[in-house]
Amino acid sequence: MLPEFGQLALIFALLVAAIQIVVPLVGVRRGQAWLMAYARPLATAQALFLIISLVILAYCFVVDDFSVAYVAKNSNTALPTAFKISAVWGAHEGSLLLWVTMLGCWGLAVSWFSKSLPLEMVARVLSTMGMVSVGFILFTLETSNPFERSLPSMPQEGADLNPLLQDFGLIVHPPTLYMGYVGLSVVFAFALAALMGGRLDAAWARWSRPWTMAAWIFLTLGIALGSWWAYYELGWGGWWFWDPVENASLMPWLVATALLHSLAVTEKRGLFKSWTVLLAIFAFSLSLLGTFLVRSGVLTSVHAFASDPERGVFILALLGICVGGSLLLYAIKAPTVASVGRYEWVSRESFLLLNNLLLLVAAFAILLGTLYPLIIDFMGMGKLSVGASWFNFMFVPISVVLGLVIALGAMARWKADDLKRLGSETIAAMVAAVLLGFAMPLLMNGEMNWKVLLGLGVSFWLIGATLLDVWKKARGRLSRIPQLGMSYQGMVLAHLGVAVTIIGVTMVANYSTEVSVRMAKGDSEMLGDYRFEFVDAGHVEGPNYVSDAIRFRVYDGEREIALLQPEKRRYNASGSIMTEAAIDVSLFRDLYVSMGEPLADGAWGMRLQVKPFMRWVWLGAIFMSVGGLLAMLDKRYRQRKNAPVNNARGNTATEVTV
Structure with a gap:
């Protein structure tokens, strides 16, 4: 009966979302605050019903309830518990239920963290979100119901989750x-x-x-x-x-x-x-x-x-x-809410x-x-x-x-600025960017590469100009940087993150090296400054798979720097074959080893790769995200009522924030 309760919770969520559309908007139209006030509890109820539905589906996976068709198609008794839970969104029906549940949770967040907003605005916002919810919950129930039964032909073991997703x-x-x-x-x-x-x-x-x-x-x-x-x-x-x-x-x-x-x-x-x-x-x-x-x-x-x-x-x-x-x-x-105000061609706007x-x-x-x-x-x-x-x-x-x-x-x-002022303040960053952009390709391999020059030049320009701006606004004192505000600090970190990602992309795209070779036990292969040695091969027993595995020792000169073990897995339930690469990670390079096909005499086709600055691609995204978090936590977005603030035009306004 539990899957039916999950579907029933989904139906209740649909009904609540439909009411959430109508009641608050009627309140807005009639100017009745008591009707508008229903927006928050309705959004909360919708989120709770959706969470219940998702939790029930996850429980069906954990207990191997293969009477549910979606569970039978995307799980197996031998699947590790962590993957049984993530299998909830491993295919279409469950991923859509996760989607609508998150939609409900965003509505719940708005209802909780919008105490300072005018009630009329909250009513309209949550009513609009209810419209989106109705559409997607209907889509889930009509075409993608994750609680459909597989009775009477219920399998005993389940098909299995796609190995790529395990x-x-x-x-x-x-x-x-x-x-x-x-x-x-x-x-x-x-x-x-x-x-x-x-x-x-x-x-x-x-x-x-x-x-x-x-x-x-x-x-x-x-x-x-x-x-x-x-x-x-x-x-x-x-x-x-x-x-x-x-x-x-x-x-x-x-x-x-x-x-x-x-x-x-x-x-x-x-x-x-x-x-x-x-x-x-x-x-x-x-x-x-x-x-x-x-x-x-x-x-x-x-x-x-x-x-x-x-x-x-x-x-x-x-x-x-x-x-x-x-x-x-x-x-x-x-057309009724046109902007007013002017700005020059050279301005922040x-x-x-x-x-x-x-x-x-x-x-x-x-x-x-x-x-x-x-x-x-x-x-x-x-x-x-x-x-x-x-x-x-x-x-x-x-x-x-x-x-x-x-x-x-x-x-x-x-409003207005001067190109001469901008030029004079950024000339140092421009010169440094050009010089470093030219120097880096020559230092890497002694050859000029215009793609590297362009990518690194833009990155160094962005880093230099951003740091110069921080130095100027802090008046040359590091102790003043925390006083610049979290929004500004977040912007700086996000912009530096963009530069870090560009550096990573540029270096990986232009200086990665790889070779595909036949290797057997005892063989070695040089790739750049690194020597990859095939030590031995064996088998690994996993919870729901068996794999061929190879151990590699990697040397930088005479110094051993990594022991890598790539695998070729065969999953028991589906018979699918998956390649599991082995990667040695550092800030400035990745060593990447993956297995190809087995060859005669115990040899394997191997792919060896050296990828410089690979981590910088994702490190930049982390910088951007942390910068966004800092900006979001700026004090002017916290709940403050009747706090006078001056906008850019010098007018006093009342700060109403979330």
């Missing part, structure tokens, strides 16, 4: 990424609520900004975790493949990044109001598009879950309603607008490359593949210009 990456990556995806629904709801109320002011931007930052942090970490997981699990040694599903997560991240900068202008100067709302709509729309791509079956990807056209049509309808309805409201309301445009162009380029093959196929014009070279050709130049603009935007003054 990894720590499944435990952390999807929940983190979904928190970012779904968190954009809060931003979307705030934007629509502001449009409905005709209130696109500095207070609205201040309310929206910490929620946007929270979603952006989760999305940043989710993308980084996915990259890291693909790097070590797929056995290829790559960290980004321009896979359509990878693209589906990167596009909303780019737009959300633009939204954060646009919200800063709206909050400080009261400008870009309509543009900011449009970015909020685009960001959530792209997260819905990502859901459609993953679950519709229109693309082939190692990340894709579903291949059911009915599901694709349902999500496409949801996408059309959300995007079409929000754009219609925008078309009606946006201009640089932030350019930053927005570059991020939007980058997102559009990725969207075009992702959807173009699908459009061509749909029109019956044949099959077409857009590879990594096209994405790199489009994305890299935009990223270079963006890196140059980021530092100038942070250093420029509001």
Whole structure:
């Protein structure tokens, strides 16, 4: 009976979400506070029902309840308990239940942490989130019910979880990424609520900004975790493949990044109001598009879950309603909330607008490359593949210009500035960036490489200009840096994170070395400065697999620096074969060993790789996320009532924050 209780909880969540749409909006329309006040308890009830449903599904996995079809297809009695729990979101139905549960939890967070917001705004926000919940809970119940029974043909052992997903990456990556995806629904709801109320002011931007930052942090970490997981699990040694599903997560991240900068202008100067709302709509729309791509079956990807056209049509309808309805409201309301204020061509506003445009162009380029093959196929014009070279050709130049603009935007003054002043203050960073950009390729291998020069030059420029700005604002005293404010410190750390990631990407892309060789016991292979020695081979017994394993000793000169053991696993239940790479990690290089196919006389095909600065790719994402957290915790976003603040135009306003 327990699975039926899980489904019943899901139905109750649907009913509560439907009431959550109607009652608060009726209260807003009639001006009745007691009806608007129902928004918070309804959001809480919806979240609790969804959490109950998810917990029941997880319990079914833990106790091997194979009478539930979803459990039977994605688990096995020999599966370790940790993977039984993560198997809850290891396929389509469970991942969608996780999605809607997180949507409910975001609504719960808004209801708890919005005590200082006007009740009318809270009612509109939670009502809008209820609309999104109704759509996705209906989708779950109608096309993707995880509680359907497999009776009377209940299996005894279960099919098994996809071996590719039997990894720590499944435990952390999807929940983190979904928190970012779904968190954009809060931003979307705030934007629509502001449009409905005709209130696109500095207070609205201040309310929206910490929620946007929270979603952006989760999305940043989710993308980084996915990259890291693909790097070590797929056995290829790559960290980004321009896979359509990878693209589906990167596009909303780019737009959300633009939204954060646009919200800063709206909050400080009261400008870009309509543009900011449009970015909020685009960001959530792209997260819905990502859901459609993953679950519709229109693309082939190692990340894709579903291949059911009915599901694709349902999500496409949801996408059309959300995007079409929000754009219609925008078309009606946006002209009534036009921005007032002026700024010069050389100003922080201009640089932030350019930053927005570059991020939007980058997102559009990725969207075009992702959807173009699908459009061509749909029109019956044949099959077409857009590879990594096209994405790199489009994305890299935009990223270079963006890196140059980021530092100038942070250093420029509001309203008006002078290029001569900016030039004089950044000349040292420019010279250092050029010199280091030229020197590094020569130091690495004695050859000039313009790609390395460009990538490292932009990184060093961004680091130098950012640190110069900190030094100037701290008036040359390190003790003053903590006084600059957490929002500024977070911005600095995030910008440094961008530079660190660019350095990692540049070095890995241009200086990685690899060799595929035949090796047997006792053989050695030199790769760069490292010697890889095949020590011996054997077998490993896992909880639900057996594997061939090889031990390698790695030497730097005569000094042993690593003992690596790659594996080739065969999973008992499915018979699937998986490659488990062995990696020796350090701050400045990774040593990567993976097994190919067995050859004659006990030999194996082996792939050996040396990847410089690999960790910097993800270290930069950590810097960005910590920077976002610092900015989100800035004191002006904490609950303070009737605190007078001065905006950029010198007017006094009342600070109402969350």
